[in-house]
Amino acid sequence: MxxxxxxxxxxxxxxxxxxxxxxVALENVNLEIEQSEFISxxxxxxxxxxxxxxxxxxxxxxxxxxxxxxxxxxxxxGFVFQDSVLLPWKNVRENAEFPLVIQxxxxxxxxxxxDELLELAxxxxxxxxxxxxxxxxxxxxxxxxRALSYDAPLMLMDEPFGALDALTRDHLNEELLxxxxxxxxxxxxVTHSIEEAAFLSDRVVVMSPRPGRxxxxxxxxxxxxxGEATRNDPKFTEYSKYLRGIIG
Amino acid sequence: MKKNHxxxxxxxxILEYAVSIGIFLLIWYLYVTIKDVPAYxxxxxxxxGTSLIALFTxxxxxxxxxxxxxxxxxxxxxxxxxxxxxxxxxIKIDFLKTTLMPYLIFAQTAPKxxxxxxxVVWFGIGLVSKIVLIISMVLFPVLSGTMLGLESIPANVxxxxxxxxxxxxxxxxxxxxxxxxxxxxxxxxxxxxxxVIGAIVAEWMSGKQGLGYILTYxxxxxxxxxLLAGIIVTILLGIVTYEIVNFMENKAxxxxxxxxx
Numbered sequence: 001m002x003x004x005x006x007x008x009x010x011x012x013x014x015x016x017x018x019x020x021x022x023x024v025a026l027e028n029v030n031l032e033i034e035q036s037e038f039i040s041x042x043x044x045x046x047x048x049x050x051x052x053x054x055x056x057x058x059x060x061x062x063x064x065x066x067x068x069x070x071x072x073x074x075x076x077x078g079f080v081f082q083d084s085v086l087l088p089w090k091n092v093r094e095n096a097e098f099p100l101v102i103q104x105x106x107x108x109x110x111x112x113x114x115d116e117l118l119e120l121a122x123x124x125x126x127x128x129x130x131x132x133x134x135x136x137x138x139x140x141x142x143x144x145x146r147a148l149s150y151d152a153p154l155m156l157m158d159e160p161f162g163a164l165d166a167l168t169r170d171h172l173n174e175e176l177l178x179x180x181x182x183x184x185x186x187x188x189x190v191t192h193s194i195e196e197a198a199f200l201s202d203r204v205v206v207m208s209p210r211p212g213r214x215x216x217x218x219x220x221x222x223x224x225x226x227g228e229a230t231r232n233d234p235k236f237t238e239y240s241k242y243l244r245g246i247i248g
Numbered sequence: 249m250k251k252n253h254x255x256x257x258x259x260x261x262i263l264e265y266a267v268s269i270g271i272f273l274l275i276w277y278l279y280v281t282i283k284d285v286p287a288y289x290x291x292x293x294x295x296x297g298t299s300l301i302a303l304f305t306x307x308x309x310x311x312x313x314x315x316x317x318x319x320x321x322x323x324x325x326x327x328x329x330x331x332x333x334x335x336x337x338x339i340k341i342d343f344l345k346t347t348l349m350p351y352l353i354f355a356q357t358a359p360k361x362x363x364x365x366x367x368v369v370w371f372g373i374g375l376v377s378k379i380v381l382i383i384s385m386v387l388f389p390v391l392s393g394t395m396l397g398l399e400s401i402p403a404n405v406x407x408x409x410x411x412x413x414x415x416x417x418x419x420x421x422x423x424x425x426x427x428x429x430x431x432x433x434x435x436x437x438x439x440x441x442x443x444v445i446g447a448i449v450a451e452w453m454s455g456k457q458g459l460g461y462i463l464t465y466x467x468x469x470x471x472x473x474x475l476l477a478g479i480i481v482t483i484l485l486g487i488v489t490y491e492i493v494n495f496m497e498n499k500a501x502x503x504x505x506x507x508x509x
Binding site: 054057058059077078079081083085087088089090098099101102103130132150 | 404407412413418
C-alpha cells in the first residue's frame with residue numbers, strides 16, 4: 001500500500017430514480033494510483049469521470065466499494081474545479097491564501113511558500129487584483145495556486161482548462177507540468193481532450209459510458225520534461241490516435 | 249482630467265436639482281398667492297420655511313427627532329438581525345421553512361397599520377409596541393433577501409469549503425454572509441424605508457414624543473405650516489437613513505460587478 005497514493009476498490013455509484021430504471025454512473029471501478037503519478041481520466045460526457053473524481057474528493061459518496069488514501073481518512077487534498085471558484089471580494093493573494101486561513105496554517109514558512117507559488121504561476125504582479133479584473137486563464141492559475149497552497153499531496157482536477165481557448169490551454173498545460181515536477185504531487189486530472197491527456201499524463205484511464213467503467217488504461221511513454229517538442233513527436237500523435245480509437 | 253469631468257457632472261446634477269425644486273416652490277407660491285388659499289389648507293412655502301426653521305431654532309424638534317431616530321435604528325437593527333437569523337435557519341432546515349413560511353407571508357400581507365392598535369393593547373403605548381411594529385415591517389424584506397442571497401451561492405464554493413474541511417462557522421462567516429451581502433443590502437434599503445414609515449405610524453397611534461406625534465399634534469391644532477414642516481423633517485430622516493445604508497453598501501460591496509467604475 002505504501003507506494004500508492006490512492007487505491008480504489010470495486011467502486012459503484014448508482015442513482016436511484018423513482019420513475020425510471022436506476023442509473024449506473026460507475027460500475028466496478030478499480031484503480032491504483034501511485035505516488036507522484038500524473039494520471040488522466042478521459043471519456044465521453046456522461047461516462048462518470050467527474051463523478052469518480054468527486055467520490056475520490058469526498059464530495060460524493062460511492063454506493064459501494066472502498067477508497068484507501070495514503071494518509072488515511074484525514075487525507076488532505078487539493079481540488080481544482082472547471083470554474084475557478086474564486087471569492088470575488090478577495091484579491092489574488094487573499095484567494096490563494098484562503099486555505100491557509102481556513103486551516104489556520106498562516107505560518108511564515110507557508111506564506112513564503114505561497115509567494116513562491118504565485119511567482120511560479122506568474123501572478124506576482126497581480127497579487128492585489130480582484131478576480132473580476134482577471135482573464136479566465138489567470139483565474140485558473142490562481143485557483144491552482146490555491147489548491148497547492150496548503151501542500152496537500154493529492155491534487156484532483158476536474159477539467160480545469162476546459163473553458164479556456166486552445167492557446168492558453170497549451171500554455172497552462174506546460175506550466176502545470178513544471179509545477180507538478182517541482183512539487184511532486186499526485187495529480188488526478190479529468191479532461192475531455194485527448195491531446196491534453198496524452199501530453200500531461202503518465203497513464204490515461206479511458207472510460208466508457210452507461211454504465212461508467214474503465215475501458216482501458218494506457219501508459220504514455222513519452223520522455224520528460226515535456227514541452228513544445230513533445231507535441232511534434234510522432235509518438236505523441238500515435239498515442240492520440242490510439243486513444244481516439246478506443247474512445248470511438 | 250477625468251476627475252474634473254466627474255466634479256462637473258456632480259455640480260450639474262446639483263444645479264438641475266436646485267432648479268427643479270425652485271420651479272416647484274415658485275408654482276406653489278404663485279398658486280397660494282393668486283388663488284388666495286387659506287394658510288390652514290395650504291400655507292405658502294415661506295410660512296412652511298419659517299415654521300421649519302422655528303422648529304429647529306426653538307429646539308422643540310430635537311427631542312422628537314431623537315426619539316424617532318432611536319426607534320428607527322433600534323427597530324431596524326432588531327428586525328434585520330432577526331431576518332438574517334430566520335432566513336439562515338429557513339435555508340438550513342427545510343422543515344421549518346415549509347411550516348413557518350405561511351404564517352410569515354400571512355403577517356406580511358396583512359396591513360401592518362391595522363395591527364398597531366393590537367400591538368398597543370399587547371405591549372402598551374411605550375417603546376415596545378413601536379419597536380415591535382418596526383420589526384414586523386423590516387423582518388420580511390431582510391428574511392427574503394437573506395434567503396435569496398444564501399441560495400445564490402455557487403455549489404462549487406460549498407464543495408471548496410468541504411475540500412478545505414472548513415467548519416460551519418467558517419462557512420457562514422467567511423463565505424455565506426459575504427455571498428449573501430448584495431441581496432442583503434438590497435433588502436436593507438427596503439427595510440430602512442419601512443422602518444421610518446413604521447416609526448411614524450406607531451407614533452400617530454400612541455406616544456407623546458416623536459415626529460409622528462408632531463404631525464398629529466399639528467394636524468389637530470390646524471397648524472398646517474408646522475404639519476408640512478414636520479413632513480419635511482420626516483422625509484429628511486428617511487433620506488438620511490437610506491443614504492447611510494447606501495453608503496455602507498458602497499463600502500462593503502467594492503468588489504461587486506454593480507460597483508464597477
